[in-house]
Amino acid sequence: MxxxxxxxxxxxxxxxxxxxxxxxxxxxxxxxxxxxxxxxKTFRPKSYATRAEAVAVVKRLMKLLDIF
Incomplete structure (x- = not known):
């Protein structure tokens, strides 16, 4: 990183x-x-992510990597 x-x-x-x-x-x-x-316009870094938010991130990553 x-x-x-x-x-x-x-x-x-x-x-x-x-x-x-x-x-x-x-x-x-x-x-x-x-x-x-x-x-x-906040990120809420101290909050927990929901399952739906986690799935959205994984789906965007898979699309970015062209595997979905």
């Missing part, structure tokens, strides 16, 4: 509440379109 560079800015209002170790991964997942955040 350290070698991945993205020019996308953090667009989530609550990103400062995310753990330091997770921020780059969240930014990359957002840049790849795997995670979109909430309608209120």
């Amino acid at each position: 350290d070698k991945i560079i993205t020019t996308q800015e953090i667009r989530f209002k609550d990103m400062d509440t995310a753990s330091e170790w997770a921020r780059k991964s969240v930014t990359v997942a957002d840049a790849l379109g795997l995670m979109n955040g909430m309608p209120d």
